[in-house]
Amino acid sequence: MMKAKLSNGPLKIAGAMSGTSLDGVDVAVLTTDGTSIEHFGESHFRPYSEEEQYVLTAALGKWAGPEVEAATEVIQAAHIDALSVIKDCDLIGFHGQTLAHEPRGRGTLQVGDGEALAKALGVPVVWDFRSADVQMGGEGAPLAPFYHFACAKWMQATQPVVFLNLGGVGNLTWVDPTKSAPEDPGALLAFDTGPANAPINDLMRERLGQAYDKDGAVALRGNVETGALELFLAEQYFSRMPPKSLDRNDFSEMISLVKELSDADSAATLTAMSAAAVAKGMEHCPSMPTQVLVTGGGRQNPVMMEMLRVSLDCPVVPIEEVELDGDMLEAQAFAYLAARVARGLPTSCPSTTGVSALVGGGILSTPN
Numbered sequence: 001m002m003k004a005k006l007s008n009g010p011l012k013i014a015g016a017m018s019g020t021s022l023d024g025v026d027v028a029v030l031t032t033d034g035t036s037i038e039h040f041g042e043s044h045f046r047p048y049s050e051e052e053q054y055v056l057t058a059a060l061g062k063w064a065g066p067e068v069e070a071a072t073e074v075i076q077a078a079h080i081d082a083l084s085v086i087k088d089c090d091l092i093g094f095h096g097q098t099l100a101h102e103p104r105g106r107g108t109l110q111v112g113d114g115e116a117l118a119k120a121l122g123v124p125v126v127w128d129f130r131s132a133d134v135q136m137g138g139e140g141a142p143l144a145p146f147y148h149f150a151c152a153k154w155m156q157a158t159q160p161v162v163f164l165n166l167g168g169v170g171n172l173t174w175v176d177p178t179k180s181a182p183e184d185p186g187a188l189l190a191f192d193t194g195p196a197n198a199p200i201n202d203l204m205r206e207r208l209g210q211a212y213d214k215d216g217a218v219a220l221r222g223n224v225e226t227g228a229l230e231l232f233l234a235e236q237y238f239s240r241m242p243p244k245s246l247d248r249n250d251f252s253e254m255i256s257l258v259k260e261l262s263d264a265d266s267a268a269t270l271t272a273m274s275a276a277a278v279a280k281g282m283e284h285c286p287s288m289p290t291q292v293l294v295t296g297g298g299r300q301n302p303v304m305m306e307m308l309r310v311s312l313d314c315p316v317v318p319i320e321e322v323e324l325d326g327d328m329l330e331a332q333a334f335a336y337l338a339a340r341v342a343r344g345l346p347t348s349c350p351s352t353t354g355v356s357a358l359v360g361g362g363i364l365s366t367p368n
Contacts, residue, residue, distance in 0.1 A: 010038040014086045015093040015335030020168025020248040022056050024048045025082040028331035034339035037154045043328045046082035059099050072111040080120050093338030094127040101247040108140045115365040126338035128363045133348050138355025139245035142171040145190040145352040147333035149182035162289040166298020168198035174285045183349045190352040191242030194277025195251040200270045207263050216303030222264030224272040228257040232273045238280045243354035275307035293319040295326040
């Protein structure tokens with residue numbers, strides 16, 4: 001990579017995202033001025049090895065100690081490896097890896113050193129996107145909504161749409177594209193809906209030694225245990241008004257609700273729980289959107305998608321239907337947010353994270 005001067009016009013930015021599913025590092029290039037999307041560039045996925053996944057999993061929920069140090073080393077090395085593929089970018093947006101998230105308690109922890117990354121790659125890096133939001137009383141998540149607003153503008157949408165990301169945790173952004181800016185009152189509402197793929201993936205690893213339920217094949221053979229589903233939906237989280245956010249392991253007890261069930265029934269029930277959490281979340285939207293655009297790994301699970309279509313009163317489609325990349329949207333989001341940080345623009349607001357005022361999160365580190 002080569003260091004480039006940060007001009008006032010559009011920047012070519014590489015965004016890097018390592019999500020709660022712990023599958024690897026997504027890297028996506030976006031050309032943007034931090035307001036509008038100019039161009040979608042190349043993308044790259046660098047998977048974690050089994051050993052790397054083991055190290056990262058062992059550090060989940062921890063705030064310090066040898067496990068966190070080991071996870072930081074994995075994240076640093078994997079991101080240098082992944083980002084080295086991208087040539088001649090002006091800036092990097094580096095999310096790092098969330099290990100612990102407790103906005104009303106100890107704060108939020110994303111491991112990865114942006115300053116060291118800038119020196120290793122020779123490119124300015126924006127990182128630590130969430131801390132400022134949490135310090136000002138926000139949830140620190142979700143942070144992609146400002147980018148979702150830009151995507152709705154790029155799509156030339158004229159009526160409200162919902163972006164639904166089904167990663168390890170599910171999150172929803174309701175967008176009114178008639179507003180001028182994402183921070184305008186009524187432009188956005190965003191929050192975590194509940195668990196999505198994380199408990200299903202954990203079940204697959206524990207029971208079958210598989211990373212995930214490919215094509216929903218295991219869930220397709222099973223039946224939903226309605227008693228377990230009702231217990232899950234009785235959780236207080238679903239009645240809380242948004243904005244609100246979750247840690248990956250906040251619903252880890254979901255596994256215990258299905259421990260007596262067969263593999264197929266367990267997978268079907270956990271998938272139904274994730275879909276039902278979205279349906280409960282949609283009740284908070286200011287108005288019914290024209291469509292729900294699904295991004296993240298969950299859109300590739302036909303059982304999950306069908307459960308969503310049955311439970312929601314609007315079309316539910318993979319985001320590729322509007323010519324966006326559902327695998328790389330979050331990586332693109334952190335490229336977009338990096339441009340906003342570099343330009344001094346806000347990255348979150350009261351309706352996206354519950355923060356008390358507009359916040360421009362993130363630290364800019366230069367190679368020198």
